Amino acid sequence: MKRTETYLLNMGPQHPSTHGVLQVKLTLDGERILKAEPVLGYLHRGIEKLMESRTYFQCLPYTDRLDYISSMNNNFGFAMAVEELAGIEVPRRAEFIRVIMAELNRINSHLIGIGTLANDLGASTGMLYCFRDREYILDIFNEVCGARQTFHYIRIGGVAGDFTDKARELTEAFLERVPKFLSEYDQLLTGNEIFTRRIIGISAMTAKEALDLNMTGPNLRATGVARDLRKLDGYSVYGELDFDIPVGEHGDNWDRYQVKMKEMAESAKIIRQCLDKMPEGLIMAKVPKMLKPPKGEVYSRTEGTRGELGFYIVSDGTTKPYRVHIRRPSFVNMQGLDLMCRGMLIGDSVSAYSSIDPIMGEVDC
C-alpha cells in the first residue's frame, strides 16, 4: 500500500538564511509547507530586565542592541519616551537632526531588507549592491557620532554631536545617489523575470489578517492599510514635513518589496526637506545629571523601520525605571510567518521570512 507521511524539518538556528538565530519548525508534505512554527529565544538577553537596574542614561545604549540594524530609530524611540516622562523640551535643531538620522537609518535598514531578500532568492549580487550603497550612510553616521553601528547618538534631551558641514556634504551627496541606486536595483531585481516570479503572489496576506495579527510597518502597509505613525501622530517634526505613505495592494512578497523600495525614496524626500529647514541653535536641552522623572507611566510610540516601536516606561520617581516594556515590531510581525508559509514551498519559506524582515536582536530582546 502506498503511504505518505508528513515530516518535520528544523530550519535553524544554524541555517544560512535565518539571519541570526531563529529556528523554524517546518511541517512538510514533500516540499509543501503545512505549518511553520518559529521558536524564539536564542538571542534573549533580558534587556527589559537589565534596564530596571540602570539609570535612564545607561538604558539608552541597550536600545542600540535591540534592532542593531536601525539603532538610531531605537535611540529615538527611547529618548522620546523618557522626554515625555520627564517633560523635557528638545531643541528644534536637534529634532531635525534626529529625523534625518532616523530616515537615513530607515534607508539603511530597507537596503539590508531588500538585499537579504535578494540573497535568499539566490541573487547574492543584489545583496552586495545594497551593502555597497549602505556604506555611504554609514559614512554619514561615522561622521556625526564616530560609530558605524550601535551609535548611541540620539540622547535624552537632544543629540550627542552637531550635524557638521562635512556631514551635510556627505548627506547631500548621498541624496543624489538615491535615485541612481534605486534604478539600478530596478534593473537588476525588479525587472528580472525570475525574481518577480519568485515573489509575486507569494505569501500573500489580507489587510484583515495583518491587522488581526497586529502587524505594523511595511508589512502592514503592503496589504493596503496606510498606517504610518509618522503621519498619524506627527511626532517630532514629522508633522511639518511633506511625504507620502506608499501602500501595496495584495500583501504579497512583491508588495512588501515595493513598499520598501518606495519608502526609501520617500525617506530621501524627508531628509531633503529637513536639510533645507534645519535651523541653527542648540542640539541638547538642559537635562539634569540625575534624571528623576516624576512618578507615573508613559507609552511612547514611533514608526521604527519595521513598524510600531513602542516604549512603555513606569517611573517610581528614582533615577532608574521601575519597569520597561518594549513593543518590538519584529517580534509582533513574526507572528505572521506561519500564515505566510502555509501552502508554500520550502523555497518560499526563506523569502517569506526575509520579506517580513525581522532582526533577531529585536525579536528576542
Add this chain to the structure above:
Amino acid sequence: MEISFLSGLALWLRGEIYALTGLPILSDLALDIIGIALLLGIISMAAIVFTYGERKVCAFMQVRIGPNRVGGRFGLLQPVADMLKLMSKEDIVPEGADKVLWALSPALLFVPAALVYAFFPFDAGAVLADVNVGVFLLFAISGQAVLPFLMGGYASNNKYSMVGGFRVVSQMISYEAPLLFSLLGILMITGSMRLEDIVEAQSGGLWFIFLQPLAFVIFLISAVAETNRTPFDLVEGESEIIAGPFTEYSGMRWALFFLAEYANLLTAAILATTFFLGGYLGPDFLPGFVWFGIKAVLMVFVIMWFRWTFPRTRVDQILTFGWKAMLPLSILNVFLTGVVMCALGLV
C-alpha cells in the same frame, strides 16, 4: 585529413614509442595512458582555475576585489590554499549514515563527469575515444550522474540532503529531454553522431549557432540546469536546503563533488563549443586546440555570468518550465529543421 598540432604530436609520440619497443600494443597503451592523464589533468586544472576565476568574476560583478591575500595582490595561490584546507579537514561520517552508499556517492559522481571527456575533439583528430555514436554515448554516460546525487542524499541521514536528492532527480530528468532534443536538429543536418563530424560540418564558417539559434538557447538553458548552477541550483540551494546532498560531506569527499561540479561546468561549455560554436575551428594563426580553449572558457564565463546575475528559480517553476516550455520548443525546432531540410531537398 589534415594533421593538427595535437594529433601530429600524438603520431610522433606513437612512432617514437614503437621504434623504442617494437610492440604496437605497447605504444597504443602508452598513448591511452598519456591521454587519460592529460584529461584528468585538464579536469583538475579546470577546477583549480575555475575556483579562482569564479571568485574573481563574482567579485568583479559584485563590486568587490575578491581573493587578494594568498599569493600576491591578485591572490593567485588561493586555490592552493583552498586545496590544502580541504585536504586537512576532518572526514566526518554522520551518525546513522549508510556507509557504503555514502562513500560511493562522490566517487560515482566523479566517474561519469570525467568519462565524457574521452569523447571531446580538442583538435582535429585529437580524440581519446573516437566512436561513431559519440553523442549517444556521451549523454548515456552523463545521465548516470543523477543516481550518485540521490545516493548521497539518501545515505546522509539528513532531511536537507534527502530533499536535495529528490530535487536532483526531478530536475535532471526534466532537462535531459530538451537537452537531447535540442541537438537533434544538428544531428539531422550532419547525419552523424561522431563529434568530430559535427565540428567538421561547421567548417564553412557557418556555425550551428547561426543555423540553429533556438536550439542553442534551449541547449544552454538545459545545460546550465544539468550542471545545477544558478538559476537552477535548487539542488544545493544554499539559502533553502543548505547544500542539498553535500550538506554532510566534508574534506576530500566534498572536494570530489566540487571537482565533479566544475568538470560538468566545463563539459557544458565544451559541448556548447563543439555543437554550436565550431569546436576547434578558427582562423589559422592559432592552432585548433587554442581556439577550442578560448571558446570553452568564454562559455564558462557566460555560465558564471548567469550565476552571479540571476536569482534561483523555485522547484515547481523549474519543472513547469522544463516540460511546458523547453521540451515543446525543442521539438518544434526539430520539426522546423526537418521542414527546411525537406524544402531544400536535403533529405
